[in-house]
Amino acid sequence: MKAITLRNLPPEVAKTVQQRAKKKRTSVNKAVIELLEESVGGKAKKKEKTRYHDLDHLIGTWTKKEAEEFEKLVAEQRTIDPELWQ
Numbered sequence: 001m002k003a004i005t006l007r008n009l010p011p012e013v014a015k016t017v018q019q020r021a022k023k024k025r026t027s028v029n030k031a032v033i034e035l036l037e038e039s040v041g042g043k044a045k046k047k048e049k050t051r052y053h054d055l056d057h058l059i060g061t062w063t064k065k066e067a068e069e070f071e072k073l074v075a076e077q078r079t080i081d082p083e084l085w086q
Helices: 011-024 028-039 064-077
Strands: none
Touching: 011 028
16 A cells, blocks of 8 residues: 555654554554554454463572472373373
């Protein structure tokens, strides 16, 4: 499609576009296209994942031995039983 030039963007709109581009680590052009697509229903707005921090205090508290034991237990649970999938 041919290029479109926008003039006299309201400051609030320009700020929103710039914030979107920064947040998504993309160009301002792509941010404008995404916002326009969302406004016309072309693409559904992607829902952002919710990040929880209630277990952050546990990070780094296991010893190497505890982590290895945990990995062994989890590996057992991840084993696929072919007979169940017949």
